[in-house]
Amino acid sequence: MSEPNDNHLPEARGIYSDFLKKNKMFFTKERTQLLDFIFEQKGHFSADELMFEMQKADVKVSRATLYRSLSQMVEAGILSESDFGHGHTHYEIAIGSKPHVHLICTDSGDVREVHSQKLEEALNDLARKEGFKIKRYKIQVFGVSKSSRKEAAKL
């Protein structure tokens, strides 16, 4: 799982506030609450999962605002989106996050986040050869996890 992102919250607030200002929108109380709540989340979350968590925590933000704000935050570079083949988008905090690999189990839908120094070196090497400057990346790998294979063997 990713490390806690709380330390990047002030930075995210600044970026979001600038983004909203540029787009002639206000950093409303609702948007502030939403951003703060997102920074309490760990790992990856869908809009529905976030909505569910917010309802549990009694944070009142409408579904429309949630969806709109999530895409704004992606546009502003605060969040990034991933498709794990679940039929919905997953979000994670992009600020301060290191390049990583998602191991996506197609049987259980579980997603594990892993880091590989070797892979990073290989990509940097590739980019250098191509004269390409890497900004960020995430690699999606689909397969079957150890625990799913164990489950399947039991049947």
Ligand SMILES: [Zn+2]
């Ligand atoms: Zn999902």
Ligand SMILES: [Zn+2]
């Ligand atoms: Zn991730």
